Amino acid sequence: MSLKVSRIFGILSAVLFGAALAVSLFSFLLRPLIFRLMNAPESLYDAEQSYLPVNTIVSCAVSLLIAALYLLLLLLLKPSRGGSIAIVIVFAAVLFLRQALLSPLLSTAVTSLTARWYGAETLAAVSILENGASFLTAFFTVPAMLLLLLSMGGYWGKSVPK
Amino acid sequence: MSLTTVRVLQIIAAALFLLALLSSILVITFQAQIKMMYTDQPEVIAFRSAPIGPIINILIRLLIAMVYLLLVFALKPSKGGSIAVVIILLSLLILDGVLISPAVSLLAQASANAYGSYASVSYSIVNSAAGTLSSFFTAPAYILMVISMGGYWGQNARKAGFPSFPAGSHNM
Numbered sequence: 001m002s003l004k005v006s007r008i009f010g011i012l013s014a015v016l017f018g019a020a021l022a023v024s025l026f027s028f029l030l031r032p033l034i035f036r037l038m039n040a041p042e043s044l045y046d047a048e049q050s051y052l053p054v055n056t057i058v059s060c061a062v063s064l065l066i067a068a069l070y071l072l073l074l075l076l077l078k079p080s081r082g083g084s085i086a087i088v089i090v091f092a093a094v095l096f097l098r099q100a101l102l103s104p105l106l107s108t109a110v111t112s113l114t115a116r117w118y119g120a121e122t123l124a125a126v127s128i129l130e131n132g133a134s135f136l137t138a139f140f141t142v143p144a145m146l147l148l149l150l151s152m153g154g155y156w157g158k159s160v161p162k
Numbered sequence: 163m164s165l166t167t168v169r170v171l172q173i174i175a176a177a178l179f180l181l182a183l184l185s186s187i188l189v190i191t192f193q194a195q196i197k198m199m200y201t202d203q204p205e206v207i208a209f210r211s212a213p214i215g216p217i218i219n220i221l222i223r224l225l226i227a228m229v230y231l232l233l234v235f236a237l238k239p240s241k242g243g244s245i246a247v248v249i250i251l252l253s254l255l256i257l258d259g260v261l262i263s264p265a266v267s268l269l270a271q272a273s274a275n276a277y278g279s280y281a282s283v284s285y286s287i288v289n290s291a292a293g294t295l296s297s298f299f300t301a302p303a304y305i306l307m308v309i310s311m312g313g314y315w316g317q318n319a320r321k322a323g324f325p326s327f328p329a330g331s332h333n334m
Contacts, residue, residue, distance in 0.1 A: 001312060001313075001315040001316050002316070005315075005316075006312075037272075038268060038271055038272050038275060039275045039276055040275055041275055041278060041282060088309065092306075092309060095301075095305055096301050096302045096305055099297055099300075099301030099305075100298045103297070104294035104297050107290060107293070107294065108290070111200065111286075111287075112200060115200050120201050120203060120206060120279075120283045121279060121283075123200075123201075123283060123286060123287075124275075124283045124286055127282075127289075128271065128275070128282075132268075134264070135267070135268060138259055138260050138264050139260050141259075142255070142256055142259030142260050143256050143260070146252055146259075149305060149308035149311075149312060150308055150309075150311060150312040150315065152312055153308065153309040153310060153311060153313040153314075153315065154313070154316075155312075156163040156167075156312070156313055157163050157164075
């Protein structure tokens, strides 16, 4: 993959993550639709009034931040072969940390705090709303993440003449 | 990225997807203990749920990873050929991530909801636990697989004369 293709993929990825963040922020407007779509029990309808899909919003925001940082380095730096490999390894490690540790920890914290503070009914309502929001944002986050990782794979081992 | 690096990354990715599948199956066995961490309602703890969403999600990705692994080892692609392989597999990953897995997840959650709020809560907890546990393996696996695809993009194995797998099979 040429550096030009790698850069184009990086830019597209950041744009898609931005769109995903916008969708997740406004997904609360679609609560009634999500609850009807998910066949939520009637008893859960009252529990969701004050809830936002925090996990999905934070996840999209963090992804956008990582993509923007990577894009900045990709556009501004003129790395050596080792330098580009190091950048890819660092960003792959950050993405791994985000997906394997930060997101699950945040999800577990939200789940247990919601269950403890508001009860099991609200937990189920929250879970339904999160599922609905992540379903909506997946249209942007999935291709965005794939493009970001593809761009990293193409960037690996590239040296740019100074 | 060299073709050897591409292949090594993909072998690790496939192995990690297998571990993820095993870990999500483990959650079914230990679900009572897991539920006790979230709730003290005996009805929820007694309800048996399976994390269908995460299991199917991992299975699909494992299948894609195995197909890609086979292609990476068996093919000696031209520049255009390797780009085509990556685009086809990426389309499958997008289809899985955008439509198949979320649809399975929604259907599984909706079916659990149809059994009432205890089943809904039970499924939510088991689903969350399986997702958390398996993500320790699926996250690096997914990252390695797609980075490997990025490295594979535009490879011209014919020009490089890189041996196909198994090495030396053409002489047999």
